[in-house]
Amino acid sequence: MKIIIIGCGRVGAGLAKVLGMRGHSVIVVDSDARSFERLGKGFKGKTVVGLSFDREVLIKAGIEKADALAAVTASDEANVVAARIAKQMFRVPRVAARVYDPRKAEIYRRFGLQIISPVALGIDRMAELLTFSQITLSETVGTGEVDRATVEIPDRLVNRTVADLTVPGEINVVAITRDGKTFLPTPATTFKSGDVVHVVLLVSSLDRLRDMLG
Numbered sequence: 001m002k003i004i005i006i007g008c009g010r011v012g013a014g015l016a017k018v019l020g021m022r023g024h025s026v027i028v029v030d031s032d033a034r035s036f037e038r039l040g041k042g043f044k045g046k047t048v049v050g051l052s053f054d055r056e057v058l059i060k061a062g063i064e065k066a067d068a069l070a071a072v073t074a075s076d077e078a079n080v081v082a083a084r085i086a087k088q089m090f091r092v093p094r095v096a097a098r099v100y101d102p103r104k105a106e107i108y109r110r111f112g113l114q115i116i117s118p119v120a121l122g123i124d125r126m127a128e129l130l131t132f133s134q135i136t137l138s139e140t141v142g143t144g145e146v147d148r149a150t151v152e153i154p155d156r157l158v159n160r161t162v163a164d165l166t167v168p169g170e171i172n173v174v175a176i177t178r179d180g181k182t183f184l185p186t187p188a189t190t191f192k193s194g195d196v197v198h199v200v201l202l203v204s205s206l207d208r209l210r211d212m213l214g
Contacts, residue, residue: 001024001025001067001068002024002025002027002062002065002066002067002068003019003024003025003026003027003066003067003068003069003070004026004027004028004029004058004061004062004063004066004068004069004070004086004092005019005026005027005028005029005069005070005072006029006030006052006069006070006071006072006073006078006079006082007029007030007052007071007072007073007074007079008028008029008030008032008035008036008038008039008047009035009038009072009073009074010038011072011098012028012030012070012072012073013028013035013038013039015070015072016028016039016043016045017039017040017042017043020043020044020045025045026043026045026046027045027046027047027048027061027062027066028045028046028047028048029047029048029049029050029052029057029058029061030047030049030073031049031050031051031052032049033047033049046061048060048061052071052073052078052079052081052082053078053081053082053085055085055089058082058085058086058090063086063090063092064090066086066090066092067092067093067094068092068093068094068095068096069082069083069086069092069094069095069096070095070096070097070098071083071086071095071096071097071098072097072098076098076099076100076101076104079097079098079099080097080099080104080108080111080113082097083095083096083097083113083114084111084113087112087113094114095113095114096113096114096115096116097113097114097115097116098115098116098117098118099115099116099117100117100118100119101117101119102117102119102120102123105117105120135149135150135151135206135209135210135213136149136150136151145202145203145204146200146201146202146203147200147201147202147203147206148198148199148200149198149199149200149201149209150196150197150198150199151165151196151197151198151199151209151213152195152196152197153191153192153193153194153195153196153197154213154214155193156213156214157191157213157214158191158192158193159190159191159192160190160191161187161188161189161190161191162176162185162186162187162188162189162191163187163188164212165191165197165199165212166187167205167208167212169202170201170202170205170208171199171200171201171202171205171208171209171212172199172200172201173185173197173198173199174198174199174200175197175198176189176191176195176196176197176198177195177196177197177198178192178194178195178196179194182198
């Protein structure tokens with residue numbers, strides 16, 4: 001894939017290096033040429049100096065043929081502007097923007113943008129660790145209405161089936177890790193002690209999952 005990363009801070013540089021190691025063609029854009037030093041000598045992608053929302057800069061970066069774009073500068077507003085330009089003007093198939101302010105993140109999601117809010121994710125993750133250790137939220141999917149989570153099976157669900165932890169349209173078990181191996185279950189698969197269950201669920205159904213776990 002051809003992927004453009006807007007912003008070469010710690011996240012942007014780290015993302016660029018990971019994607020580059022996975023074999024993708026990566027182009028990094030930043031207004032400060034010195035920021036590219038974070039990429040290291042082993043980085044084999046391209047760099048472009050310029051403003052994240054400058055149309056000519058984005059064209060120079062190859063946005064007209066890009067498969068994806070991530071906007072991860074230090075500015076929420078700049079990230080959203082760059083994401084909207086990529087999505088609406090250049091029709092880039094996959095676009096994501098980092099937004100620090102959780103309140104703004106929710107507003108921008110209504111524009112149909114893929115928004116990552118590290119503050120909101122950090123708050124949710126910390127709250128789960130402090131109050132309910134059986135559920136670990138690992139990722140928000142899509143526009144924020146769906147979560148991926150891992151669940152430690154409690155004793156009360158041992159020898160019960162996947163169907164007992166499923167609510168159609170709300171909570172679905174997608175995989176189970178048992179004895180160091182992960183497999184895809186059927187509704188009739190029985191839970192065993194020590195199972196770690198991978199679930200996708202609506203954010204609004206988290207309390208219902210807690211109740212089902214007892």
